[in-house]
Amino acid sequence: KAGVTQTPRYLIKTRGQQVTLSCSPISGHRSVSWYQQTPGQGLQFLFEYFSETQRNKGNFPGRFSGRQFSNSRSEMNVSTLELGDSALYLCASSFQGIEQYFGPGTRLTVT
Amino acid sequence: SQQGEEDPQALSIQEGENATMNCSYKTSINNLQWYRQNSGRGLVHLILIRSNEREKHSGRLRVTLDTSKKSSSLLITASRAADTASYFCATEEVGGQNFVFGPGTRLSVLP
Numbered sequence: 113k114a115g116v117t118q119t120p121r122y123l124i125k126t127r128g129q130q131v132t133l134s135c136s137p138i139s140g141h142r143s144v145s146w147y148q149q150t151p152g153q154g155l156q157f158l159f160e161y162f163s164e165t166q167r168n169k170g171n172f173p174g175r176f177s178g179r180q181f182s183n184s185r186s187e188m189n190v191s192t193l194e195l196g197d198s199a200l201y202l203c204a205s206s207f208q209g210i211e212q213y214f215g216p217g218t219r220l221t222v223t
Numbered sequence: 224s225q226q227g228e229e230d231p232q233a234l235s236i237q238e239g240e241n242a243t244m245n246c247s248y249k250t251s252i253n254n255l256q257w258y259r260q261n262s263g264r265g266l267v268h269l270i271l272i273r274s275n276e277r278e279k280h281s282g283r284l285r286v287t288l289d290t291s292k293k294s295s296s297l298l299i300t301a302s303r304a305a306d307t308a309s310y311f312c313a314t315e316e317v318g319g320q321n322f323v324f325g326p327g328t329r330l331s332v333l334p
Contacts, residue, residue: 116265145321155266155311155324168321202265210254210315212322214265 114138116205116215124221130191133218137184137205143167144186145212146178149200158201161186162209190220198222229312229328237333242299244328246312247292253315255288256322257297260309269297269310274317302332 117136125131137144145168146158157170161180178188184205190197198221204212230245246255254273258266270281272288272295279286285298299306309329313322 147324154326157321157323160321170321200263204266211256211268211271212266213268214258216265217263219263 116203116213118201118203118215118218120218121216122219122221124223125193126223127193127195129193130189131193131220132187132189133201133203133220135186135188135203135205135215137186137203138207138213141205141207141213142184143206143209144180144184145204145206146186146188147202147204148172149202149217150198155202158188160209193222195222229310229325231328232326233329233331235331235333236302238302238304240302242302242306242330242332244297244310244330246295246297246314246325248295248312248314248325249293250319251317252290253317253319255286255295255315256313257284257286257295258311258313258324260311260327262308266311299330302330304332304334306330307332 119134143162145160147155149155159178160168164180175191180186200217202217204214206212228247256271257269260266270286272279272286283300288295309327311324311327313324
């Protein structure tokens with residue numbers, strides 16, 4: 113099976129802009145979770161989608177949003193980017209919501 | 224504060240030696256997982272141990288779980304240079320809705 117793919121792999125944006133990241137889960141996986149990883153805060157849970165519905169949400173401001181499509185692909189959007197949003201954004205898919213398979217991540221740099 | 228806390232933060236050993244990493248957590252859990260992350264990449268699932276299990280093995284990996292002490296350890300035997308990576312524990316709290324990752328242990332295996 114193909115693994116989790118994330119696009120783009122690298123992104124440079126300016127403060128105030130918005131960005132959309134994409135994640136394609138492993139075929140058959142209906143759960144997609146998003147994480148933000150920074151040196152200071154480590155891995156932090158953003159949200160989880162299951163069958164097009166947001167099932168769980170982490171403690172992030174409303175500027176961070178996501179959605180999941182009928183084919184389980186997911187996107188996350190960050191509006192009004194801040195310097196502190198620079199991070200590695202990881203997507204993980206899961207069949208039963210326990211063992212997660214991570215994508216390679218999208219490295220976002222906000223200048 | 225984070226649910227899981229790995230110890231030590233960094234570990235440097237010679238090839239062939241064993242590496243032990245510890246994870247402590249604060250609340251009751253359903254399961255605990257260990258993941259590996261190579262520099263700046265996605266995480267790879269290593270092993271899952273459920274709250275009613277005390278020990279699990281997978282190849283050169285041995286995980287123990289002590290729910291009375293709220294701690295887990297990951298032992299990598301006969302380490303190789305390719306084991307150089309960051310290792311994270313992730314806990315699923317009882318009644319919780321998502322996984323909480325610790326800050327990780329950076330393992331360096333020197334040839």
